[in-house]
Amino acid sequence: MGVKMKRIVIALLLVLTAVVGLAGCKKSNTPTIYVYNWGEYIDPEVIKMFEKETGIKVKYDDFVQNEDMYPVIQTGSAKYDVVCPSDYMIQKMIKEDLLQEINYDNVPNISNIDPTYLKSAEEFDPGNKYSVPYCWGTVGILYNKSMIKADIDSWGALFDKDFMKANGYDGKVLMIDSVRDALGIALVYLGYSLNSTNPAELEEAKNLLKDQFPMVDAYVVDQVRDKMIGGENPIGVIYSGEAIYTQRENPDLEYVVPKEGSNIWIDGWVIPKNAPNKEYAEKWIDFMCRPDIALKNFEYITYSTPNSAAREMIEDVDIKNSTIAFPDSSILERCKTFHYLGEEVETLYLNKWNEVKSN
Structure with a gap:
């Protein structure tokens, strides 16, 4: 390549670089x-x-x-x-x-x-x-009144096998796919704090969830909404905001914050x-x-x-x-917020949850 041609190529490259640079600046x-x-x-x-x-x-x-x-x-x-x-x-x-x-x-x-x-x-x-x-809300149970005739007011509806079989929904539970929520539900049902750091209590909660495993159709978060609206499942764990939407779409659906207590989140x-x-x-x-x-x-x-x-x-x-x-004080007073429990306890929670899901 001749010297003149090299100069032309270099000049073109410089112009191109400047154009690209300007485009980058503009972006x-x-x-x-x-x-x-x-x-x-x-x-x-x-x-x-x-x-x-x-x-x-x-x-x-x-x-x-x-x-x-x-x-x-x-x-x-x-x-x-x-x-x-x-x-x-x-x-x-x-x-x-x-x-x-x-x-x-x-x-x-x-x-x-x-x-x-x-x-x-x-x-x-x-x-x-x-x-x-x-935003804020609670965690509770959503159930279909046309599919489950009994009134539900306890987390036991997710764990009591005899109650499930009597009402025809064993193996059809939609359980929440969340470490803190799932273990928190088990803990409060057993009478413990949803912020428990006690290894023995967490082991008991894990075993309860493992016993529940055969009764669970799926572990879900957002999917619970459409499944419940469509009548695919009769019962599931849901956030309150999603419950409001589901009731608009399917009037047979009922939401309850169980008597044992629950999580109020912000x-x-x-x-x-x-x-x-x-x-x-x-x-x-x-x-x-x-x-x-x-x-x-x-x-x-x-x-x-x-x-x-x-x-x-x-x-x-x-x-x-x-x-x-906008629940009243009678509901809110039995609900607690989650706390950060430290790295060691957080790892313990995660390990317990992994044991449940690898059942």
Whole structure:
């Protein structure tokens, strides 16, 4: 190749490099927020509204369980600006210094969050420094009254083989596929704390779940909703928000928080320590706390909102006064939040759960 030709090629390469570089700059200058949330846990229209009103593009990923989300944030394999874990996981992430404090000067709509839920959130986030409640609810039993004639008010309906056989649903139980929820249910049924750290109690809970194994049709989370609506199964464990939706679709379905007690959970927005865009994260959190946005999300996902201003805007009287969406004190007083129990106990829980599922 001649000298002149070499110069032409070099010149073209330099131009091409500059063009690519400019294109890269243009892309990086587009404001973008990276959001990590539970699946089907936001009205898609809300994302579009946020983008339109702020000019910030939303890159949105979802997860199935807290335990799926945690290693992503802990290892830094992906950097998100804002994430929505549950109570005990928020507590764990605070202890491990994975979160940064929220500047509430940038979140004025925090005033719409009912002080009751902010106080409850202090159990896992003292001073509400790192999280803002997004949704809350209970864990209970959903059953089909046309398929099970007996009234159900106990977790025993998931474990008592004689009761199951008498009501014709042995082998048809939909059990929740969640370490803390499943073991928590077994623990409270046995009369123990759902935050037990006692190895003997956990062993007893594990054995109860192993005995239940032949009665279980499937271990599920989101799938319980469609299976129960379609009448595929007569009974399952479900989150309260999903129960509201299922009852709309199938009036034969009944939700109950068992008499032995249950979990009351709070999911909240947090900002990871390595978040690339804290400013955008706080804009997102403030947007989610706006009454009209909180209402829109509630109507779409049917999980209880801690936003008192949004609740006042609910027009459907039955939903506004629903004891599933907004249970009274007689139900709430027998429900407890999950706590982070430490790495050693957490491993013990996971090992017990793996033993159950490898039955």
